[in-house]
Every structure is written in structure tokens, then in C-alpha cells.
Amino acid sequence: MTELAVLARLSADSQHPVEQLVRHPRLPLVAGTAAKSRLVRVWDCGGGRLHEFAPVDLGPAREPDPAEWWRSETAPPVAWHPEQPLLVVADGSTLTRWTPDGPSVPEQVSAAYLHLAFSPDGRTLWAKPSGDSSDALDLATGSAVPAPYWDTGVAVxxxxxxxxxxxxxxxxxxxxxxxxxxxxxxxxxxxxxxxxxxxxxxxxxxxxxxxxxxxxxxxxxxxxxxxxxxxxxxxxxxxxxxxxxxxxxPDENLAWGVRPGVLWIGTPTGSLLELDVETQQTVEHPSPAGAPISALTATASGDLLVAHADGALALLAERPTAxxxxxxxxxxxxxxxxxxxxxxxxxxxxxxxxxxxxxxxxxxxxxxxxxxxxxxxxxxxxxxx
Structure with a gap:
């Protein structure tokens, strides 16, 4: 059994609690999104603290195509560069680049993308529009080529x-x-x-x-x-x-722990389940905030970042550390x-x-x-x- 220690807490948007936490693969940065919200929030989770940067505010929602009414119900697609502190956010036919200095001016692209992912070398952005197609974009030049079809997301x-x-x-x-x-x-x-x-x-x-x-x-x-x-x-x-x-x-409620074979699961009661996938033994840890969990991720340093349905965030450390x-x-x-x-x-x-x-x-x-x-x-x- 692992002991969880609360490192930091932070209040967020209780009207639109975070429903997806997307971590940077190497840096202590995490982006948060929510359905029906046009705000992409970004936190620094380094050094056992939580610091919020200026967000990407996509402004008022555009009127969606009647055939794609569901776009207004989904969170903006985001993707982290594998090395740099660079987040790309899709909004209709534009892409916005976020860095710690703030968001860029939106760039026009040829399609409205539903999913984004960087290639492991960071030189290509894989982008999935609606329909049976996908694109590979060179962000340095703006060029794009057709790519094999995929959907939902990319795991590296x-x-x-x-x-x-x-x-x-x-x-x-x-x-x-x-x-x-x-x-x-x-x-x-x-x-x-x-x-x-x-x-x-x-x-x-x-x-x-x-x-x-x-x-x-x-x-x-x-x-x-x-x-x-x-x-x-x-x-x-x-x-x-x-x-x-x-x-x-919650849909985004899984995070692998630092201990091999341990999967953390966020629950609608607010507790965290520690699951050993080989022995299939489960230990339940009480809620760190007393509210249902709405999203969960593991940061690049191995800490757990938990979003709750009341808008609160909690950064947790697994102890003993591994x-x-x-x-x-x-x-x-x-x-x-x-x-x-x-x-x-x-x-x-x-x-x-x-x-x-x-x-x-x-x-x-x-x-x-x-x-x-x-x-x-x-x-x-x-x-x-």
C-alpha cells in the first residue's frame, strides 16, 4: 500500500470543473480542459507546488455547423510538445500556441481538428479532423500531408x-x-x-x-x-x-503510478483506488478534497494531480517515493x-x-x-x- 501526501491545493473554476488533465511528458506542466468551456488552463506542478499560468481563452463560442452541433459540447483539443514548454490548442480552423509567456495569435489551418498529438521527435503535429482522414503538419513550415486514419488520441x-x-x-x-x-x-x-x-x-x-x-x-x-x-x-x-x-x-480517471504495475483510478465518490494490475488487489484511499473526482493524471515527476467536481485541484505525492x-x-x-x-x-x-x-x-x-x-x-x- 502506498501512502499519499498532499503537496498543494488550488481552487479553480467551479462552474466548469476540469474534466481532462493533459500532462507534459517531461516538464512539470499540466493543461486542463472541460466540456462547454472555452478556457484552457495551465499549471506548473514543479517543486511540490501548484502555480497557474495565464490561460488560453478562446473567447465566445463560434456558431457550429448544424451537422456538427456536438462541437460546442466538447473540450478544445490540446497537445504538448515532447521537449519544449509548448502547448497547441485547436479551435475550429485555427491553432493557438501557448508558452509560459502566454498564448500566440491563432494560426489558420485547413481543417477543424478534433484530436491533436505531437510525434515523439516534436517536429510533426498529428491532427485528426472529422471524417475518415488525418493530417501530418510540419509546424515549422506550415506544410501538411495526408496521413493514415486514426481517431480518439495517441499514446506514446x-x-x-x-x-x-x-x-x-x-x-x-x-x-x-x-x-x-x-x-x-x-x-x-x-x-x-x-x-x-x-x-x-x-x-x-x-x-x-x-x-x-x-x-x-x-x-x-x-x-x-x-x-x-x-x-x-x-x-x-x-x-x-x-x-x-x-x-x-469520470472518463479521464486513470494514471500509472511510479511503482511498476500500479494503476491509480479516480472515483465518483472522490476516493482514489490503488490497483496492482498483476495481483488485481485494490486499496481505496480517502478523498483528498471530499468531492467527486473529475479528472486525474500523473505529472512528469510522478506526482498525482487530481481535479474535483467542485473545481478544486490537489497535487499528491506517493510515499515512500520511488x-x-x-x-x-x-x-x-x-x-x-x-x-x-x-x-x-x-x-x-x-x-x-x-x-x-x-x-x-x-x-x-x-x-x-x-x-x-x-x-x-x-x-x-x-x-x-
Whole structure:
């Protein structure tokens, strides 16, 4: 069991409590967003303190296209540069760059982006508009090239050599793995081996700090949690967080701890669950603020930043403290067993997929083959039917 110590507290916006906390991968910076809010807040979490910078204020909401009414209900997409204190915020057909000196003048882009992610080298911005397309943008020159389709978000393995993202429809979701491209603007180079999940509406995958596990929060129908070992993609845990809609859990409520194999889960009662994914033992820690948790993340230094439904923030330290975990060399193992998808690949035909238990999609000579999934045997819908 880990002891949690409160390092700092801060009041935020009780009218629009933070629903997503996006941390910088290397610096003690965290951005916070909320649905129906045009304000992107930024905090410095270094040195055991919480200091709020000048936010990105996107101003009055634009009148959305009637066909995309839901845009006014979602938070602005944001992405941190992997090295620099640079945050990019999307708003319709513009991008705003934030640094500690404040936000820039918005820059015009060719599409309204729903999701953003930097490539691990920081030279390309991967951007996902609506529809079955995506772009790779070189922020230095403004040039853009079409890229393979992805949606929801991008998880970067701590080695920086592999990323994971989702491709969804109503019946199933593929968790696709890809290598970053070499020259900007460089698109993801998607790989043949993939995970398949049972529905849609999952959150962005989350690699553990040592790269040995991948957590997936979802889905549109159930408050679920699935954890897979990496690189084997063996499912080590699956759990339903809530059985009905009477107690909706926060969507952005997962954070890997500094202790290997420990996943922290924020709850609608305000407590934090400390889950050992291998033993599946759970310890409940009381609420640090007495209000339901609305978002959770782990900072680059390993502290936990918790947002509450009353607008409060709490920075927590795990004690006894642990040194940064060593990143496992699982990417080399994974890459040795797969290959890049051809251009114009058909996922249903060309992927080799696993649900964490069974693997199918390739016959004995390694070529794509018929589905042999247990979910076909029991009549469940998925994308390979």
C-alpha cells in the first residue's frame, strides 16, 4: 500500500470543473480542459507546488455547423510538445500556441481538428479532423500531408519508438500500433499486429511509465477498464467500474503510478483506488478534497494531480517515493514480430489481431486469414464480421 501526501491545493473554476488533465511528458506542466468551456488552463506542478499560468481563452463560442452541433459540447483539443514548454490548442480552423509567456495569435489551418498529438521527435503535429482522414503538419513550415486514419488520441510508448491509437466504429475498435515517421511532416507508419476491443467510445490508450502495460478506458456503453501486458498484448485485467448509469465514472480517471504495475483510478465518490494490475488487489484511499473526482493524471515527476467536481485541484505525492522505473525494451521485441501495413491496407483483411486471449487474422504461412475470434463463436459483433 502506498501512502499519499498532499503537496498543494488550488481552487479553480467551479462552474466548469476540469474534466481532462493533459500532462507534459517531461516538464512539470499540466493543461486542463472541460466540456462547454472555452478556457484552457495551465499549471506548473514543479517543486511540490501548484502555480497557474495565464490561460488560453478562446473567447465566445463560434456558431457550429448544424451537422456538427456536438462541437460546442466538447473540450478544445490540446497537445504538448515532447521537449519544449509548448502547448497547441485547436479551435475550429485555427491553432493557438501557448508558452509560459502566454498564448500566440491563432494560426489558420485547413481543417477543424478534433484530436491533436505531437510525434515523439516534436517536429510533426498529428491532427485528426472529422471524417475518415488525418493530417501530418510540419509546424515549422506550415506544410501538411495526408496521413493514415486514426481517431480518439495517441499514446506514446516511453521509449518514443512506438505509438498506439484507435480506429473505431460502432461495433468494434482497433488499437493500432505505429512507428513514427522520419522526416517532417511525417505520418505514422502503422503496423500489422493490433488489439481489437469489443465496442466503440474508448479513451486514449495509456502506457505505463516503464512501458510494460497498456490501459484502455471505455467504452460508450460500459464504464470499463482493460489492461494489457506489452509487448505480448496479453490481457492481464478486465473490470467493469459501474454496472449502470446511476453512478457515472469520470472518463479521464486513470494514471500509472511510479511503482511498476500500479494503476491509480479516480472515483465518483472522490476516493482514489490503488490497483496492482498483476495481483488485481485494490486499496481505496480517502478523498483528498471530499468531492467527486473529475479528472486525474500523473505529472512528469510522478506526482498525482487530481481535479474535483467542485473545481478544486490537489497535487499528491506517493510515499515512500520511488525512483523512475526503467523502461523495458519491449518495443524491439514487438517490432521483431510484426511488419508495416501496406499503403491502402484494409484493416479487416490485413491486420493480425488479438483480444488479449485469442489471436486471429493470419493463417499458417503468415498471410491474412479468416477470423477465429471467440467473439465470433458467441455471436458478438466486431469489425471483422
Amino acid at each position: 510508448h516511453p521509449s518514443g519508438e512506438l505509438v498506439a491509437t484507435l480506429v473505431s466504429d460502432q461495433s468494434a475498435t482497433f488499437c493500432l500500433f505505429a512507428r513514427p515517421g522520419a522526416e517532417p511532416p511525417a505520418a505514422m507508419r502503422q503496423l500489422r499486429h493490433a488489439l481489437v476491443l469489443a465496442a466503440d467510445g474508448y479513451g486514449t490508450p495509456l502506457f505505463s511509465a516503464d512501458g510494460r502495460h497498456l490501459a484502455v478506458r471505455g467504452n460508450a456503453y460500459v464504464d470499463s477498464l482493460d489492461v494489457f501486458a506489452f509487448p505480448s498484448l496479453r490481457r492481464v485485467l478486465t473490470r467493469t467500474l459501474a454496472e449502470d448509469d446511476a453512478q457515472r465514472w 525512483s523512475a522505473p526503467e523502461v523495458a525494451d519491449g518495443v524491439a521485441v514487438f517490432l521483431a514480430e510484426t511488419e508495416e501495413l501496406p499503403p491502402n491496407a484494409e484493416y479487416e483483411e490485413d491486420l493480425v489481431v488479438t483480444d488479449g486471449t485469442d489471436t486471429w487474422g493470419a493463417d499458417a504461412d503468415g498471410r491474412p486469414g479468416p477470423c477465429r475470434s471467440r467473439c465470433c463463436e458467441v455471436g458478438r459483433h466486431h469489425a471483422l464480421e
